[in-house]
Amino acid sequence: MIYKETGQYKSSYKSDHAIFPLIQDKIAFSTLMLFAFIVVPLIMNSYWEKAILVPFLIFSLAAIGLNILTGYCGQVSLGTGGFMAVGAFSTYKIMTSFPDLNIMIIVLISGLITAGVGILFGLPSLRIKGFYLAVATLASQFFLVWLFNKVPWFYNYSATGQITVSERSMFGIPVTGANAPPYATYLFCLVLVVILGFAAKNLIRSKTGRSWMAIRDMDIAAEIIGVPPLKTKLSAFAISSFYIGVAGALYFAVFLGAIEVTESFDIMTISFPVLFMIIIGGLGSMLGSFLGAGFIVTLPIGLKFIMVDMVGLSAVTAKHFEITIWGLLMIVFLIVEPHGLARLWSIAKEKLRRWPFPY
Amino acid sequence: MRIKQLLVGITATVIAISSYVEIAVADLKFPMLVYRTGAYAPNGIPNADGFVDYYKMINARDGGIGGEKIVHPECETGYKTQVGVECYEKNKKDAMVFQPMSTGITYQLIPKATADGVTVYSTGYGRTSAANGKVFKWIFNAPATYWDGATHMVRHILKENLGNIKGKKIALIYHNSAYGKEPIRTLQEAGKKHGFKLSLLPVDHPGQEQKATWLKIRKSRPDYILMWGWGVMNSVAIKSAASIKFPMDKFIGIWWSGSENDVLPAGQGAHGYKALTFNAPGTDYQVHKDIQKYVFAKGEQSGDGSHFGTVLYNRGLFQAMVQVEAAKVAQKIHGVSKITPAMYRDGMEAVDLTAKRMEELGFKDFAPPFKNTCENHGGSGLAAVQQWDAKAKKWSLITEYMYGDKDITEKLIAEDSAKYAAEQKIAERCN
Numbered sequence: 095m096i097y098k099e100t101g102q103y104k105s106s107y108k109s110d111h112a113i114f115p116l117i118q119d120k121i122a123f124s125t126l127m128l129f130a131f132i133v134v135p136l137i138m139n140s141y142w143e144k145a146i147l148v149p150f151l152i153f154s155l156a157a158i159g160l161n162i163l164t165g166y167c168g169q170v171s172l173g174t175g176g177f178m179a180v181g182a183f184s185t186y187k188i189m190t191s192f193p194d195l196n197i198m199i200i201v202l203i204s205g206l207i208t209a210g211v212g213i214l215f216g217l218p219s220l221r222i223k224g225f226y227l228a229v230a231t232l233a234s235q236f237f238l239v240w241l242f243n244k245v246p247w248f249y250n251y252s253a254t255g256q257i258t259v260s261e262r263s264m265f266g267i268p269v270t271g272a273n274a275p276p277y278a279t280y281l282f283c284l285v286l287v288v289i290l291g292f293a294a295k296n297l298i299r300s301k302t303g304r305s306w307m308a309i310r311d312m313d314i315a316a317e318i319i320g321v322p323p324l325k326t327k328l329s330a331f332a333i334s335s336f337y338i339g340v341a342g343a344l345y346f347a348v349f350l351g352a353i354e355v356t357e358s359f360d361i362m363t364i365s366f367p368v369l370f371m372i373i374i375g376g377l378g379s380m381l382g383s384f385l386g387a388g389f390i391v392t393l394p395i396g397l398k399f400i401m402v403d404m405v406g407l408s409a410v411t412a413k414h415f416e417i418t419i420w421g422l423l424m425i426v427f428l429i430v431e432p433h434g435l436a437r438l439w440s441i442a443k444e445k446l447r448r449w450p451f452p453y
Numbered sequence: 454m455r456i457k458q459l460l461v462g463i464t465a466t467v468i469a470i471s472s473y474v475e476i477a478v479a480d481l482k483f484p485m486l487v488y489r490t491g492a493y494a495p496n497g498i499p500n501a502d503g504f505v506d507y508y509k510m511i512n513a514r515d516g517g518i519g520g521e522k523i524v525h526p527e528c529e530t531g532y533k534t535q536v537g538v539e540c541y542e543k544n545k546k547d548a549m550v551f552q553p554m555s556t557g558i559t560y561q562l563i564p565k566a567t568a569d570g571v572t573v574y575s576t577g578y579g580r581t582s583a584a585n586g587k588v589f590k591w592i593f594n595a596p597a598t599y600w601d602g603a604t605h606m607v608r609h610i611l612k613e614n615l616g617n618i619k620g621k622k623i624a625l626i627y628h629n630s631a632y633g634k635e636p637i638r639t640l641q642e643a644g645k646k647h648g649f650k651l652s653l654l655p656v657d658h659p660g661q662e663q664k665a666t667w668l669k670i671r672k673s674r675p676d677y678i679l680m681w682g683w684g685v686m687n688s689v690a691i692k693s694a695a696s697i698k699f700p701m702d703k704f705i706g707i708w709w710s711g712s713e714n715d716v717l718p719a720g721q722g723a724h725g726y727k728a729l730t731f732n733a734p735g736t737d738y739q740v741h742k743d744i745q746k747y748v749f750a751k752g753e754q755s756g757d758g759s760h761f762g763t764v765l766y767n768r769g770l771f772q773a774m775v776q777v778e779a780a781k782v783a784q785k786i787h788g789v790s791k792i793t794p795a796m797y798r799d800g801m802e803a804v805d806l807t808a809k810r811m812e813e814l815g816f817k818d819f820a821p822p823f824k825n826t827c828e829n830h831g832g833s834g835l836a837a838v839q840q841w842d843a844k845a846k847k848w849s850l851i852t853e854y855m856y857g858d859k860d861i862t863e864k865l866i867a868e869d870s871a872k873y874a875a876e877q878k879i880a881e882r883c884n
Contacts, residue, residue, distance in 0.1 A: 145539040243629060253638045253869060254580075254631035256560050260876055271877075272564035350534065352560045354631050356658055357534055395539065398529075409527040410489035417490070 097446035113295055130284060135277035143276035144349070150391045151283040152344045156364075157371040157383035158294050159337030164369075165378035166298060167330035168310030169219050173231035175364035176238030177335050179355055180208040181342025183248050186257040189347070190250055197262035197269060201286070201343040208339020209332040211238075216331025220324060223313075235361055242355040258352045270347045279348045286344070290337060295380050297333065306330050307378075374427055376436030385435035393420065480524045481517070481780060481792070483508065483773075484544035486553050489756075491531040492659030493555075493684035495714040496765055498756060500554060501527070503769020505755035506744050511777055513747040518780045519790040532684070534561050541565065549797045550574050550776050556632035559592075564877065567591045572798045574779075576772045577602075577708055577731060581635055581862075582869035584831025586802070587881040589870065593801055595775070595832025596823040597731050599681075600865060601857030602707050603636035605729055605836050606679050607643045608855060609705065619648035624675035626666060626682065626690055629655035633681040636707075640679070642861045660686025667693040680706040687715035695722025701841075702727060708836065711848070712764040716841045724843035727851070731836045732771045732820040734848040736762035739815030740770060764839075764848060771820055778814065779804050802827060821854040827883035831866075834859070 097118055104110040114120045138147060156174060163169050184204035188195065215234040219227050242248045249257050261271035268274040269282040297303050305326045308316035317323055346353045357363070367390055375386020394416055401412035431438055485504055488497035508523045517523055528540035530553075537558035541551060550572040553559045559579035566573045567590065574593045575583070581600045583592040597605075611618055625640060627633030637653065644651045652673060654666045660682065670678065678699065682690055687710045694704050702725040706715070711728020719726075741762060748754050749761070760766040783792045783800025792800070805824045811817060821835035834857040839848045874881065 141542040144542045149535070254560075254634045256631045258560070258564070258876070261878075272568035350538065350561060351564060354534070354557050354560070356630055357557055360658070363533065363535065394536075409487065409529040413490045413529040413531065 096449060097443060099447075111299075113292075113299075127288070131281070135281060138276055138280060140276045143280055145395055146392060147280050148283055148344075148349050150388055151280075151287045152341050152349055153368065153371060153387040153391055154384045155287055155290060155344070156338050156341035156368050157375065157387045158291065158380065159334045159341060160368050161372045161375075161378065161380070161383045162294060162298070162306070162337065163330050163334035165372055165376075165382070166303060166310060167306040167327065167334075168313075169216075169327060169330060170224065170228040171231040171334075172228050172361065172365050172369065173215060173234040173238070174338055174368045175359040175361055176235040177208050177212060177338040178342030178345060178364055179238050179242055179359040180211045180335075181205060181339030182346035182353055182359070183242050183257065183355070184208065184339070185343040185347050186250075186259070187248065189260065189262070193260075197264060197282075197347065198286075200262075201340055201347070204343040205336040205340040208342065209336040212331045212335020212338075213328050216328050216335075219327050219331065232361075235365055239355055239359055242359075254354075256352055256354050257346070259347045262347070270351070272351065274348075283344055283348060286340065290340065291380065291384075294333075294337070298380070302326075302329060310378075370424070372434075374424075374434055376434030379434065379436035381439060382434050382436035385439070389435065393423070480522045482544070482548050483523055483525045483550060483776060484540070484548050485525050485527045486530050486537055486540050486551065486555075486558065487527050488530050488532045488554070490529060491533075491684075492661075493532040495688070496684055496709070496712060497532070497554065499712065499714070499760035499763050499765040500769040500772075502755040502758075502760050503766040503771075504552075504773045506748050506761075506766075507740070507770045507773035507777070509753055509755075510740075510744045510747045513751075514743055518777055519784045521790050523777070530555065530558065532557075534558055537561060538565075545569055545571055547794065549780060549792075549794060550801070552576065552772060552776070553579070556580075556635070557630060560631055563589070563592055570798075571794055572779075572801055574772070574776060574801065576768070576775070578632065581831075582866045582873065584829060585866050585870035586826065586828050586830040587870070587883050588874045588879055589830060590882060591798060593825060593830040595804075595825055595830060596820065597708075597834045597836045597857065598831050598862070598866075599635040599707065600639040600862040601831075601834040602729050602836060603639040603679075604643060604858035604861055605838070605855060606705050606707075607640070607647060607649075608858065609727075609838050609852065610649075610677055611647065621649045621677065622652065622673065622675040623649050623677045623679060624652045624654055624670060624673070626654045626656060626663075626678060626680045628660060628682055628686055629657045632683065636679075636681055638865060639861055642865065643858065646861065656682070656686055656690070660684055661689055663689050663693055666690075667697060670694075670699070671697055676703065678704045680704070680710045682706065682710045682715075687712075688718040691716055691723050691726055692719040694726075695719045701725035705729070705838070708768075711839060711841075713846075713848075714763075714765075716843070717846070719843075721843045723841055726841045727838050728841075728848075729836045730764065730839045730848075730850070731854075732764075732767050733818065733850060734762070734764050734767060734839065738819050739817065740774070740819070743815055744770075767819075771816070774814060774816060775804060775806070778806065778810075801825060802830070834862075 099116055114123055160174055163171050181204045184207040185200055188200045188203055218230045222230055243255060249255050259270045261268050267278045269278045305321040308321045309326050313323060371386035371390050374389055376382025397416045398412055401407045401415060402409055487501040488494055508525045512523055530537045530540055532555050534557045537553060538561055541562055548571055552574050553562055556578050559575045562573050572591055577597050579594050581598040583589040583594050584598050640651050656663055656666055680690055704726055706728035708729045708731060711730060716723040716726055779801035782803050783796045784790055786799055787796045802825050807822050823832035835854040837850050837854045838852045840851045841848055
């Protein structure tokens with residue numbers, strides 16, 4: 095009875111097509127935004143920033159990117175780490191070449207560069223499908239990481255191959271570098287995530303999004319009804335890579351500050367975890383991208399907090415448990431709820447609709 | 454044991470949750486970033502055990518440092534940068550010093566710790582140019598840097614070849630990361646100076662896959678191989694060298710590639726392998742007797758105690774000793790026992806470990822003396838070559854402790870730190 099749509103009439107197409115058609119959703123979302131933009135910056139500290147909030151926002155963005163490609167367009171990709179590296183190194187190169195450019199612009203340009211690279215690596219998708227495409231994108235992961243490690247131009251010939259961010263400000267407050275206050279880096283990421291999140295949501299509800307889904311569901315049928323596969327698949331690669339590139343740029347510039355490509359963009363640190371995020375969160379769901387990212391970012395920290403700080407296990411024993419629990423949860427999840435956390439949420443909504451008279 | 458630990462843990466949960474508080478402020482906090490899991494655990498475990506046992510011994514024998522107990526919360530990083538950052542953020546409050554035990558994490562922490570005012574002590578690893586105290590106020594990497602290490606190796610090779618290594622082929626096998634790339638520039642400079650030919654052979658993380666590397670070595674037949682390896686990479690490389698019958702006394706590792714774990718898997722094949730070191734191996738020191746008496750006798754040793762006296766365990770003792778000594782110096786300078794992180798840094802900068810002082814601390818002849826100053830955070834640069842005896846299963850020092858080639862390294866350090874200072878807009882100190 096709390097979550098009922100009775101009495102909410104839509105009298106125009108506009109209100110029928112709203113992202114949040116129900117008043118309850120609108121209230122809940124506005125409250126969440128108010129909380130995220132006003133309350134969180136006031137109460138957060140640098141631990142919350144560096145360990146939970148900023149990585150959560152950045153990985154949400156990467157998960158949205160991969161979800162566009164895999165969840166909506168059906169093209170499996172294991173190249174997320176490589177594409178994030180493109181975003182990071184573009185940011186570094188632009189940052190060092192044009193010291194006066196605003197950081198927001200740098201991040202967006204990095205996204206565009208990554209989109210270009212994404213199109214390039216998306217070309218094989220016209221010929222190869224499914225698992226074979228996964229292998230092809232895996233090649234892009236290894237190639238890009240190798241490239242950024244091998245060619246010294248990308249890291250400005252530094253002796254160690256490390257790239258380090260320099261300080262950049264928005265409205266006079268540093269958002270990159272070690273002197274950036276926690277709320278600044280958080281808000282910077284949050285603004286980007288909210289804007290790009292809405293953009294993605296609307297894109298998916300548009301003609302582009304519908305053609306992606308048509309290709310995903312059956313590409314031959316889609317082609318027959320007039321969806322051009324070349325344009326559709328490449329646009330999915332481009333837009334997906336744009337999001338992943340922006341995530342990579344933020345991961346380097348705002349989150350870590352110093353990066354070594356082989357370690358930070360390794361397949362086990364980025365590509366697989368982001369894929370797990372969208373699988374656990376829910377393939378083809380915006381909400382799922384956020385839930386999955388939140389789950390994967392907070393799970394190890396939460397387990398560590400419970401086992402080390404509260405129970406008092408030694409750090410190494412806790413780590414062993416963590417690895418085991420992690421694997422177990424993956425299996426349990428895929429068996430119990432193969433459609434991910436987003437599906438759980440919609441089941442919960444159904445239940446709320448009928449509450450207190452479930453059937 | 455783990456199940457017992459778990460049961461104890463669960464019974465303690467209720468109490469722990471109700472009494473969950475930050476570590477009491479009356480103590481001195483030395484957070485530890487360790488890795489007892491993952492590809493680098495074989496090296497991470499003995500080192501971490503050395504630290505813990507030393508801290509426990511100081512707490513039991515002296516009642517802490519100047520009456521202040523040492524607390525040493527462990528945080529497992531798995532050698533991963535992102536986790537390292539989380540561990541740092543979690544423990545940085547009131548922390549005396551961080552010892553990241555990873556060059557990658559050290560690079561990560563240098564700007565952060567500088568902004569937060571926390572000391573980072575990367576003992577013989579990390580960013581080499583941090584030896585320049587004028588630029589890197591909060592970072593210390595005494596007693597020797599990677600660039601010193603590279604010149605030590607060259608010096609040793611020169612000595613073996615009576616001073617002439619013109620045209621010799623030297624191969625560098627390195628971990629393909631910031632850590633492994635550190636010595637390249639120095640070796641290139643040294644190559645120009647002494648006329649040897651350097652070839653570079655990177656090995657990717659985690660280091661198990663080295664087939665291509667050793668194929669290249671079999672083809673090019675270098676006269677010497679130098680190695681910057683860590684974790685499983687070391688033992689794989691040494692096994693591979695043994696299997697292609699490469700003369701082991703022409704194979705020299707950095708001080709992180711010369712522990713028992715690295716050579717034992719190769720069995721007799723590893724006989725004669727050399728590595729640099731800045732601390733002696735063995736258990737014949739006063740500090741070991743004290744640890745036996747105050748820690749092992751009570752069964753409180755870290756881990757299973759099986760690493761006692763190994764190279765990396767002893768290095769852990771050395772690192773912990775320097776960190777504790779810095780706290781003592783800081784207490785003396787500021788005249789209080791409850792020192793702040795800023796006071797601790799002053800102590801670290803004034804550390805002067807003479808031979809006499811080391812003897813007082815139970816480290817007689819354990820390591821060469823060194824001293825930090827405002828300008829020099831890189832220590833003396835003294836290191837020696839040790840060689841593995843596979844029959845006796847023992848490391849022994851085969852040279853005196855020698856200085857690095859300051860002609861080469863000082864110029865490079867000045868260049869690199871000036872670049873960093875310009876990027877980060879840091880004004881030089883100590884003038």
